[in-house]
Amino acid sequence: MQQKKKILYIITKSVWGGAQKYVYDLAVNLPKDKFDVIVAGGQAEGPKKGIMELELGRNKVVFYKIKSFQRDVNILKEFIAGFEILFILFKTKPNIVHVSSSKAGGVAGVASLLYKLLTFRKLKTIFTIHGWAFLESRPKWQIVLIKLFSWITCLFYDKIITVSEYGRQIGIENKIVSLRKAIPIHNGINIGNLNYIDKEESRAELVERFQYFKNPSLQAGAKPKLESKTEIWIGTTGELTKNKGHQYFIDAVKKLKDKGIEFKTIIIGAGEEKEERLKQIKNNKLENDVFLAGFIFNASKYLKALDIFVFPSIKEGFPYTILEAGLAELPIISTITGGIPEQIENDKDGILVESANSEKLAEAIERLINNKNLREKYAKKFNQKVLEKFSLDKQIEETIKIYS
Incomplete structure (x- = not known):
């Protein structure tokens, strides 16, 4: 009987996001007769605190806290980590260390090398790149340093997984x-x-949520004017950070409102940009048009409340949210960034627009609001693509080949 392999997954933060979902899905769904799984990660903060650790525990996956891991750069903390x-x-x-997220990559890479030198044990090391940090808008000197750090980090690993062909090509072109x-x-x-709530029920639950908590963008005591049955709802899910591009989404909504187009906008997510977006x-003057729902665990279950899903991100890897929206049979408008063109083919199963361009985003939204047949066509085609091409089973099968 073949001995089971033991895998240690390492991630910087255990908050619930794309990289954490990636680790969780692998950790929980790998064949239990072939792998023993352990997860280690930094402590979580904010509304998503502890969710990953809790969900792993429910699935009997051991979780180790790395207390010194934090997002901001701190040499002493990273040394201790x-x-x-x-x-x-x-x-x-x-037998295998599989690391996700940039900071964890460097620190865990050094620790894994020391472990091999001190024990003479064989240890396969794998690093997943969800998105290259040097593609963000930064001063040139920072980009140079990040590229150097990324190159050094990759030296510690036997294999590098990129979540898109685009990510792979960027890494090769930059000699990283x-x-x-x-x-x-x-x-x-x-x-x-994935268990979606149907349209009527999910809208009713969201309306109740807004009435109970009050939309934070409203004046004190005001009630949100949110009709749950007849209006067009558009929306998105994702952290409120600059990279997610919500500022351009809200600008696009303003342009359409100025033209007298009626619809409501729902943004599900929490983050550092909340006050700026409010x-x-x-x-x-969009208090009765744009609603910030805050963080909702398993927000995907509410996706059927929407008529159109908008993904305005500036920097991405290969977002789960788009796949979830496709499985919910929503027509999708997304920016062209990262591996998204490997998900959506423009004007075939969705609409792609350039990032950081509220004008183009507004045009695409208006086009779908005014054309129900086109919405249904895109929703059906992309749903079929998700079912055929983007299953977790396929991802696990390809990942196990690297573990072998």
């Missing part, structure tokens, strides 16, 4: 990773595990 990881390596004795080492594996979703909503 390296020793925390080294301790976990000695305690768990894994070799052709031999980089392997693209698309994210997939657990098709049988200010933007108020300054544009």
Whole structure:
């Protein structure tokens, strides 16, 4: 009987996001007769605190906290985190270390190398790149340093997984990773595990949520004017960060409102840009048109409340949210960034527009609001594509080949 392999997954933060979902899906769904799984990650903060650890625990996956991991750069904390990881390596004795997120990549890479040197044990090391940090809008000197750090980080690993072919090509073109080492594996979703609430019920629940908590962009005591049955609803899910491009989405909504087009906008997510977005909503007098729902765990179950899904992101890898919206049979408008063109083919199963361009985004939204047949066509075609091409089973099958 073949001995089971022990895998240690490492991630910087255990908040619930795309990278965390990636780790969770692999950790919980790998064949239990072939793999023993352990997860280690930094402590979570904010409304999503503890969700990943809790969900892993429910599935009997051991979770180790790396107390010194944090998002901001702190050399001392990262030095201590390296020793925390080294301790976990000695305690768990894994056959494979699989790391996600940039900061974890560097620190865990060094710790894994030390572990191999100190124990003479074989240890396969894998690093998943969800998106290259040097593609963000930054000063030139920062981009140079990030590229150097990324190149050094990749040296510690036997294989680099990119979640898109685009990510792989960017890594090769910038001489950060070799052709031999980089392997693209698309994210997939657990098709049988997504339970959507139907349109009428999900709208009713969201309306009740807004009435109970009050839309924070409204004046104190005001009631949101949100009709749950007849209006067109458009919306998105995602963290309120600059990279998600919500500022351009709200600008696009303002342009359409100025033209007298009636619809409501729902944004599900929390994050550091919340106050800025609230200010933007108020300054544009959109308090009764744009609703911030805050963080909702398993927000995908409410997607059928929408008529159109809009994804305005500036920087992405291969977003799960688009796949979830496709499985919910929604027509999708997205920006062209990262691996998204490997998901959606423009004017075939969705609409793609350039990022950071509220004018183009508004034009695409208006086009779909005014054309129900086109909405239905895109929704049906992309739903079929998700079912055929982007399953979690396929992702796991391709990942296991790298573990072998």
